[in-house]
Amino acid sequence: MALECGVHIAPLEIAYRTYGKLSQARDNAILICHALTGDQYVAEPHPFTGKPGWWSRMVGPGLPIDTDRFFVICSNVLGGCMGSTGPRSICAETGKPWATEFPPITMHDIVAAQAKLIDHLGVGRLFAVIGGSMGGMQVTTWAADFPERVFAAMPIATSPFHSAQNxxxxxxxxxxxxxxxxxxxxxxxxxxxxxxxxxxxxxxxxxxxxxxxxxxxxxxxxxxxxxxxxxxxxxxxxxxxxxxxxxxxxxxxxxxxxxxxxxxxxxxxxTRAMDYFDLAAEHDGDLASPFRSSETRFCVVSFSSDWLFPTSQSRLLVRALNRAGANVSFVEIDSDRGHDAFLLDEPDFDRTITGFLNGAAEHAGLKAGQI
Amino acid sequence: MALECGVHIAPLEIAYRTYGKLSQARDNAILICHALTGDQYVAEPHPFTGKPGWWSRMVGPGLPIDTDRFFVICSNVLGGCMGSTGPRSICAETGKPWATEFPPITMHDIVAAQAKLIDHLGVGRLFAVIGGSMGGMQVTTWAADFPERVFAAMPIATSPFHSAQNxxxxxxxxxxxxxxxxxxxxxxxxxxxxxxxxxxxxxxxxxxxxxxxxxxxxxxxxxxxxxxxxxxxxxxxxxxxxxxxxxxxxxxxxxxxxxxxxxxxxxxxxTRAMDYFDLAAEHDGDLASPFRSSETRFCVVSFSSDWLFPTSQSRLLVRALNRAGANVSFVEIDSDRGHDAFLLDEPDFDRTITGFLNGAAEHAGLKAGQI
Known part of the structure; x- marks a missing residue:
């Protein structure tokens, strides 16, 4: 795989987990993108810590991201340490672990590696891409880089750029x-x-x-x-x-x-990949540019007390999507739990996900409750 | 000096600087309390760094804290490292520097040490005690511990307790x-x-x-x-x-x-002394208690974008002072510069200090512009 920085990485390994079944029409796949320290164990106990999956309250049979209905994919990001190619992997040239010599990567690289996984799984178009925090950066990047492969996108508690404070x-x-x-x-x-x-x-x-x-x-x-x-x-x-x-x-x-x-x-x-992230800067300051003519349905979600990725940053994304003529809805969830709220029990947030996925499924022609 | 923790420290050294002249009536002294990493060099170049004093824009001839009119005292806090007794000092018992064996201190200890300095300087009652951040904690403690020695108090960008986040x-x-x-x-x-x-x-x-x-x-x-x-x-x-x-x-x-x-x-x-700070807890949760029957004039100042010591925490102090029947005014300065605003060029803040000191001087019977 060729990275943005110019380095070529081979072989590329992406560790992933799936839940539910891919429909015959291959139209019910949801990719979940994890945050900075997350991993692919989204809906099952973590093999090292034994703790429940990081979004097990959201992903599973009958839950908002319903594995009775959707085929859910979650992969460890490129650069990670839970099985995907990263600094712990062996560099083919030197025969030793990359360690600090691992090349700098970007959100585009992380998403491009996920796209290769989606190819490998035989999924052309993802029904939805969903993620919070750095996961939301990946969602936005997916929609920008592969608009035809993303039917619905849900960037949560995130920003179209990493701020000076972050x-x-x-x-x-x-x-x-x-x-x-x-x-x-x-x-x-x-x-x-x-x-x-x-x-x-x-x-x-x-x-x-x-x-x-x-x-x-x-x-x-x-x-x-x-x-x-x-x-x-x-x-x-x-x-x-x-x-x-x-x-x-x-x-x-x-x-x-x-x-x-x-x-x-x-x-x-x-963290470096997060710091590099600035979609507008890549388009001469026009954040709407990568989303023009996009047919992806967006639902942008922020949390009122999130000071790491404040609502104002989500609004910038929403405004750009509106300028681009994209189909976008925006929900600010009232919560006093800060950035972490997206991982916690927030009934309004659950309802937002359920509602958005149901609406999108209807538009996509997915049959209800049936694979 | 006997500390709150029970340890006795002797000798006690307090390094300080003064500016302006003490009036014959000894009624024009202002004590300025510095923040966590501040020191006594409030209005003159720092001897190590050569940089201007940390509040040289506020303290000096013709400035809001006017050294043509007031006798300004600023001392390095107990526990500090600019000359006052602290971890670098020699412990009399062991003959070696205290280092980590320096006893835990509180805001009460810091203020009690300052009171000894004020005694030494022959000042009975301070015309004003002023300070921001941890300096504001000292101001509030002065007013609580020595109400009869503080004519006017100005706690700035501070809180009556150190929050969980801090x-x-x-x-x-x-x-x-x-x-x-x-x-x-x-x-x-x-x-x-x-x-x-x-x-x-x-x-x-x-x-x-x-x-x-x-x-x-x-x-x-x-x-x-x-x-x-x-x-x-x-x-x-x-x-x-x-x-x-x-x-x-x-x-x-x-x-x-x-x-x-x-x-x-x-x-x-x-930092430990800051963490211990919680005036209400020392009075069964009643923050008004230490200020009942106080005749000190208070002016509490906060800055709208300060998220380390947010306005809400200043308001708790103001409400308690009101409950105690104290003479209190409260000003929230509109600024987008955060906690540091109290050290920066904020004209509204300058006017607030000038106005409060002028009003207090009038009530104290200080002659204008004259020592």
Whole structure:
């Protein structure tokens, strides 16, 4: 596969999972695109952590993305670390893992690799492409790069470009990884090491940006963790000495579990791909340009308290789609849970997905409840 | 000095600077409290960096905090690293620097140490106490702990408690420092080392929280840095490979200059003091309690785009002061520059300070323009 940067990668491996059955007409396939640290285990327990699939509340029999009706595909992104070609893979030229020498990739590369998978599965046109956060960047890129292959597109909690603030947070993540004594210039595996502390710091910081201030306050407030020998009866300020706030304990846990399942070089590669993302810039500043004459049906979704990918950024995409004459609906879900809301129990969001997919299925001539 | 945690510190050193002259009636002293990484060099060039004082646009002859009229005092906080007793100081018991053994301190301790300085300077009652961010926490604490010594108080861009989100950001900062190979369990000076990369990561992350998304976008957008051999003529996505976004370069600069002037153990000590801060919790949840019967005149100021210390947190303080029957005015300055706005050129803010100080001076019976 030829990447945008000019490097050729071969062989290309894309790890994926499917759920449900492809119809005889091959017209019921839905591609789900995962976010920065997601993977292909969207609707089944994760093989490493044993935790439920990251969107198991959304994808399955009778759920909004109904696997009794749709053939659902989810693949690990190019550059990832759950089986798809990425920094952990062997470089054919050197016979050693790519590590930091893995070439820079873009959303276009990630989507082009997925298109090869869709070819391989014998699907010409996807009924829908759906994804949140970086997954939404992929959805938008699919609609821009392969308009004839996307009947319906649902970019969720995302943006048509990565903002200065988001680039800034990603850069701090990267610097945290580089600062780790086990980083070894990216060749940590040669030393049987992982830059666990740096990667944990990166994850902890990112995790704060996934939640709203309200969600953090409601979940933890200023409660201190009381366990074992350090427990103190009084709650006044001095008794806090030596205690840990619950939010700290939670973040440390998030950081330490993350490093067991994610590769630092993949984190660097994928955050870079997000930072490069800017569809308008590729079209002389005209975001409408890639969507002119598109027949894809769009449903753009944002969440009111998402400050990482705020509604204003979704609106820019919606306005451009309107300028392009595309078929677009836009829903801002009222939620105080921040960016993560797209992964949580939000009934209005479930109804939005169900409604959009039902409407699109009707227009596509898909028979209801039948493969 | 006896700290809240029970530890006794002696001797206590407080480094300070003064500007202007104390009036014969000793009634024109203004104490300025600095923020997390500030210091006593409020209105003169910093001795290490050579940069102008951190509030030199606000404090000086003819400026809103007019040193022709007021006697301005600014001291380095207890726990700091610019001359006041802190982790770098020698512990009398061991004869070695405190380092990580420096006792945990609170805003009450910081303010109590300042009160000793004010005693030393022969000032009974301060005409005003003014400060932003963590400086505002000190202002509020001054008014709570020494109401009879504070004629006017101006807590700016601050909160009566440190929120879960702010604790979370501080915790990530601390973990970044701990992750540095040069941390040496806090005894880095014994190894002639400093945890520069970890401290830089902490500073970089904190810096993002000081700016609004709008300010970052306006300042940097998605511009890439073009200099030397890596400069490319085209601005399309692929040409970004190998480039650095301007916001990244800026953050790296912020991080690297910071480590030259700030001590990691001080950063840990002071961020902890901020995290402990919760005035209401110390009074059974009643934030009004410490201000009942207070005769201090308050002016609470927030900035509309400040997401680190949002207006909602200032409002909680204002409401409590109103419940307590205190004399309080509240101003939200319309600005899109985020938390840092209190340090920047904001004419409405200047007018607010001038107006409040003039009004208070009149009530205090200070003669205009005369010492």
């Amino acid at each position: 680039i800034a947070f990603n850069e701090v993540s990267r610097q945290a990884i580089f600062a780790d004594p086990q980083w070894h210039d990216g060749h940590y595996r040669d030393f049987d090491a992982i830059p666990a502390r740096g990667l944990a710091v990166a994850r902890m910081m990112a995790h704060i940006t996934y939640l709203s201030e309200e969600a953090l306050s409601r979940k933890f407030g200023r409660r201190v963790r009381r366990d074992g020998a350090t427990a103190q009866p009084a709650a006044s300020s001095p008794s806090l000495f030596g205690e840990m706030f619950e939010v700290e304990s939670y973040l440390r846990h998030q950081g330490s579990t993350f490093v067991r399942r994610f590769d630092a070089n993949s984190y660097l590669t994928i | 604790i979370a950001f501080n915790e990530v900062s601390r973990q970044a420092i701990f992750a540095d190979p040069q941390w040496h369990d806090g005894h880095y000076r014994d190894f002639d080392a400093i945890p520069a990369r970890g401290l830089a990561v902490a500073r970089m992350m904190a810096h993002i929280t000081y700016l609004s998304e709008e300010a970052l976008s306006r300042k940097f957008g998605r511009r890439v840095r073009r200099d030397g051999a890596t400069a490319q003529p085209a601005a399309s996505s692929p040409s970004l490979f190998g480039e650095m976004f301007e916001v990244e370069s800026y953050l790296r600069h912020q991080g690297s200059t910071f480590v030259r002037r700030f001590d990691a153990n001080s950063y840990l000590t002071i």
